[in-house]
Amino acid sequence: MNIAPLAERVRPKTLSEVVGQEHLTGPGKPLRRMLETRRLSSFILWGPPGSGKTTLARLMAQGVGQEMVALSAVNAGVKDIKEVVTQAQQKGGLVLFLDEIHRFNKSQQDALLPHVESGLLTLIGATTENPSFEVNPALRSRARVYVLNPLDEEATLRLLERALAHPQGLQAQAEPKALELIAQAAMGDARRALSALELAASLGEGQISEAAAREALGSGTLNFDKGGEYFYDLISALHKSVRGNHVDAALYYLARMIEGGADPLYLARRLARMAVEDVGLADPNALRLAMAAKDAYDFLGSPEGELALAELVIYLALAPKSNSSYVAWKNAQNAARTHPDAAIPLPLRNAPTALMQRLGYGRGYAYYHDDPEGSFAQQYLPDDLENLTLYQATGEGWEERVRERLKALRARFATGSKTKRT
Structure with missing residues (x-):
């Protein structure tokens, strides 16, 4: 008997169960308001893999009681759109979930336009690419774009703990260090985190130890060198070397991660975080250069774009350091929580x-x-x-x-x- 993967078995059934996208799903936020008013409008979800795009699409259609048809733009075409339109005409309207919407060319996107505009189809698009460049302006103007964030480590930990306790989850015990290790190595991807957790549980026969987690991660793409160093050690070393002004160590760890197969755009995000957290207002140009380096890599790709990341690491390591903004923001959040109605x-x-x-x-x-x-x-x-x-x-x-x-x-x-x- 085939058993569905853990990520599918523990997929959220309500918006409240979704982890990490509170800016869209929390009280008073856009997706929550749509469900409360039961008025679903077309929108596009833009975010990295494993951030919850498919889950949110399903929940939104179910939450307003509308039937949803799912297509992938990788293998669908105008013929498939026409078939969905025929179904929608027979049923008085449908929700169309179009995954990888950026893969549709202009003529395919144009085929959707009149039916989205008339309201016959409520479009929910999903993409990992910037809709500003990949989705036609006419279609984009009729569908709000909502940005999904990669899960931070805290959100990933909540996801893993939920999977352990879920009725259809693993029903296993896990060492806290094992969960931390998986959360750090998942790089914000919920599906990757849950796959690693499931493998670790099978290796540990229901007891997920730190050793089982390391073995699970090492058997996939998250093992970054022959000496057994793991992703979370390397990103920590890179961050601390930049913070400590050691330019040579920072460059070494950057090169080691890229050579080991780390996603350069993930590294660009982490370097942008260093620019705001550790350089901060000691050098306001650091954030500008971080965003420019990300855009340069996005434009050039590998290997040419890697030089932009190297230039950024050198700049950040040599820049003066201040975490005053980071501390001030934490203080401000605490004040807002302590005095929410002043x-x-x-x-x-x-x-x-x-x-x-x-x-x-x-x-x-x-x-x-x-x-x-x-x-x-x-x-x-x-x-x-x-x-x-x-x-x-x-x-x-x-x-x-x-x-x-x-x-x-x-x-x-x-x-x-x-x-x-x-």
């Missing part, structure tokens, strides 16, 4: 109606360019957070130049606040 000062509020104006919304706002002194005397934070300090500039690079300005600005706000109270 009242916004009236002068800062929007006042689009006469009633709001009568209630004092926007009254007394000091426009900085007309009234700098009044602007500094103005209250910006809610009463409960009036003395909140989230960001501290370091003495590195660009932040060294603005640290005194930040100090002076905060002093002016403090003086202005005292003047207003007196």
Whole structure:
């Protein structure tokens, strides 16, 4: 008897079970609102492999009670579209899930257009390629584009733990270190993570040890050299070498990963993270160069595009370092969670109606360019957070130049606040 793969057996049955795409599935977010209103409109899901595109398409069609027909643009053509259109006419409408929509050429996409426009077909497209370049503007204008993110390690861990506890899952016990190892090596791909977990369970006879996880990962494409080093060790070494300003080590680990078969675009994403997390505002150009390197690789491919990644690694390793933005953002998130309903000062509020104006919304706002002194005397934070300090500039690079300005600005706000109270 054939048993479905683990990824299929534990596929989410509701939107709440989907892991890692809360910006689309959470309360008040686009896909959640469609289900709540039971009004499904055409959209395209753009994201890397294993990010949940097929799962979301199925859940959206099921959630609004519409029948869905799935096609893959790899082997479908205009004839298949005509057959789906005939079915839709007989049934009064259908949801068409078109995987790899970027594989359709212009004429094939044009064949969809009138039926999407009339509402006969509700299109859900899925693609790993940028729709701006691969989907016709006319079709794109009739279908919202939603970006799916690769799963971070925390989300991947939740996915693995759910698979272990799922009624149709593995019903196995796993060492925490084994799950961490798989989550790190999966590179944001849920399907890859679940496949590795299933293999590790079979190797460990239901007990998933760290050794079983390493063996499972080593038997696939995630073993990166003959000496037994694994992906998560290498990406950690690359990140720490960049953070520690050791350019030669950083280049070595980058080359070792590329030579071992790592996805260069995944490495570009990780390097962009280093640019914002570890270089940060000490050198704001780091993020610009990171995005340029990603685009250069996307444009050139291998091997020419790899030089852009090498150039980026050199730049990041030699750049001044600051994690002030990273720390400030964590502080801001904590403040928002601790004080989610703090009242916004009236002068800062929007006042689009006469009633709001009568209630004092926007009254007394000091426009900085007309009234700098009044602007500094103005209250910006809610009463409960009036003395909140989230960001501290370091003495590195660009932040060294603005640290005194930040100090002076905060002093002016403090003086202005005292003047207003007196």
